[in-house]
Amino acid sequence: xxxxxxxxxxxxxxxxxxxxxxxxxxxxxxxxxxxxxxxxxxxxxxxxxxxxxxxxxxxxxxxxxxxxxxxxxxxxxxxxxxxxxxxxxxxxxxxxxxxxxxxxxxxxxxxxxxxxxxxxxxxxxxxxxxxxxxxxxxxxxxxxxxxxxxxxxxxxxxxxxxxxxxxxxxxxxxxxxxxxxxxxxxxxxxxxxxxxxxxxxxxxxxxxxxxxxxxxxxxxxxxxx
Amino acid sequence: xxxxxxxxxxxxxxxxxxxxxxxxxxxxxxxxxxxxxxxxxxxxxxxxxxxxxxxxxxxxxxxxxxxxxxxxxxxxxxxxxxxxxxxxxxxxxxxxxxxxxxxxxxxxxxxxxxxxxxxxxxxxxxxxxxxxxxxxxxxxxxxxxxxxxxxxxxxxxxxxxxxxxxxxxxxxxxxxxxxxxxxxxxxxxxxxxxxxxxxxxxxxxxxxxxxxxxxxxxxxxxxxx
Ligand SMILES: N[C@@H](CCC(=O)N[C@@H](CS)C(=O)NCC(=O)O)C(=O)O
Ligand SMILES: N[C@@H](CCC(=O)N[C@@H](CS)C(=O)NCC(=O)O)C(=O)O
Numbered sequence: 001x002x003x004x005x006x007x008x009x010x011x012x013x014x015x016x017x018x019x020x021x022x023x024x025x026x027x028x029x030x031x032x033x034x035x036x037x038x039x040x041x042x043x044x045x046x047x048x049x050x051x052x053x054x055x056x057x058x059x060x061x062x063x064x065x066x067x068x069x070x071x072x073x074x075x076x077x078x079x080x081x082x083x084x085x086x087x088x089x090x091x092x093x094x095x096x097x098x099x100x101x102x103x104x105x106x107x108x109x110x111x112x113x114x115x116x117x118x119x120x121x122x123x124x125x126x127x128x129x130x131x132x133x134x135x136x137x138x139x140x141x142x143x144x145x146x147x148x149x150x151x152x153x154x155x156x157x158x159x160x161x162x163x164x165x166x167x168x169x170x171x172x173x174x175x176x177x178x179x180x181x182x183x184x185x186x187x188x189x190x191x192x193x194x195x196x197x198x199x200x201x202x203x204x205x206x207x208x209x210x211x212x213x214x215x216x217x218x219x220x221x222x223x224x225x
Numbered sequence: 226x227x228x229x230x231x232x233x234x235x236x237x238x239x240x241x242x243x244x245x246x247x248x249x250x251x252x253x254x255x256x257x258x259x260x261x262x263x264x265x266x267x268x269x270x271x272x273x274x275x276x277x278x279x280x281x282x283x284x285x286x287x288x289x290x291x292x293x294x295x296x297x298x299x300x301x302x303x304x305x306x307x308x309x310x311x312x313x314x315x316x317x318x319x320x321x322x323x324x325x326x327x328x329x330x331x332x333x334x335x336x337x338x339x340x341x342x343x344x345x346x347x348x349x350x351x352x353x354x355x356x357x358x359x360x361x362x363x364x365x366x367x368x369x370x371x372x373x374x375x376x377x378x379x380x381x382x383x384x385x386x387x388x389x390x391x392x393x394x395x396x397x398x399x400x401x402x403x404x405x406x407x408x409x410x411x412x413x414x415x416x417x418x419x420x421x422x423x424x425x426x427x428x429x430x431x432x433x434x435x436x437x438x439x440x441x442x443x444x445x446x447x448x449x450x
Contacts, residue, residue, distance in 0.1 A: 088301040
């Protein structure tokens with residue numbers, strides 16, 4: 001049995017979980033709060049980050065660490081629902097965009113929202129910084145302008161078929177949306193694509209999950225935004 | 226002809242250049258200083274980062290962006306000198322460690338050293354912050370403790386054969402070393418491995434390159450540290 005260490009609002013775990021669901025790979029989610037820096041978790045992953053996956057039947061195997069490294073593993077080992085399809089050049093574009101969302105969307109939007117709206121409540125017991133929230137929401141507008149541009153020119157984020165780039169984008173956007181950071185006005189193209197992503201059987205169950213103390217904004221689960 | 230946009234002290238470009246040399250892929254380096262945020266460069270790569278690779282014979286093809294995405298491309302298209310060998314689990318461990326060096330070593334050591342010793346000189350015309358330099362050097366000690374630990378248990382950084390993880394580690398370490406951030410005392414295991422990396426025909430020519438205004442520290446090119 002695969003065990004997946006994660007928490008409900010970790011966008012990297014969410015990308016991976018959508019992939020696992022698309023591929024029909026079963027796993028048992030294990031709740032891990034990286035901010036607690038639990039000793040046993042740091043022994044598994046010296047970086048102290050979620051997601052981590054281990055196979056409970058192979059205790060001697062190394063834990064798998066880093067969402068992209070884990071996604072590549074399942075792309076290599078499970079044929080079903082390839083999310084890295086096409087030519088090597090197509091795959092380079094998919095990987096570029098996964099990194100784009102995992103790095104820049106996370107840094108500018110998801111990470112500050114998680115800090116202000118989750119960590120400050122859960123760990124630091126401070127109130128959120130209104131200026132930082134405004135900045136993250138402004139950054140979200142610029143990012144959705146870019147996804148609009150991509151989707152005006154392609155059927156999916158990285159090309160003509162669905163790929164890991166769509167999963168990475170939808171995972172980051174959905175966490176930002178949970179935390180009230182997305183204003184869907186004037187981003188019709190991205191909105192249409194996102195409603196399609198939300199409707200997938202791989203994604204729907206994740207939208208029903210809640211993080212203690214932090215509630216999602218009102219339209220978060222809706223399919224008719 | 227492949228064109229590679231980079232500058233001499235970019236550790237991500239260096240990792241890629243070692244890979245290209247190992248594989249015998251020719252390319253023409255093009256000097257790009259990302260801090261200038263040149264319009265034509267931002268048009269190629271909206272992230273504004275080096276390295277970027279384009280094929281001058283295929284002007285319609287998308288530029289390739291992100292060092293790992295580009296390395297994966299050449300792993301897929303050129304068989305010679307595989308740097309992602311072994312089982313899918315072995316490859317997951319290689320990819321984890323590439324991310325480890327590209328993310329954490331870069332964030333804690335290479336990036337602050339580049340900021341203090343290169344950018345402040347070249348762009349900001351300020352003097353380096355001694356406290357930040359000390360912190361980066363302290364972080365380097367902790368990181369080399371980890372590479373010592375890895376190399377005490379394995380022949381190479383990620384396992385029994387040389388891999389992209391060795392290239393990523395050597396690239397980051399060599400830039401930190403150029404900038405005087407590495408104290409080789411009490412890191413015998415990593416030092417032996419690094420001298421081996423430096424001796425490779427793929428790596429040696431890069432050590433001869435210089436960044437204008439910023440000189441390397443005295444032992445930087447030496448093979449008998
Ligand atoms: N590159 C990693 C990033 C993972 C990551 O940043 N996870 C966050 C949670 S969303 C974390 O664990 N942060 C705690 C920390 O960095 O100390 C991946 O893709 O798996
Ligand atoms: N994930 C990227 C990181 C590249 C990167 O950070 N490059 C630095 C130069 S060493 C850069 O261009 N920095 C300018 C910026 O981030 O604006 C890769 O692996 O290619």
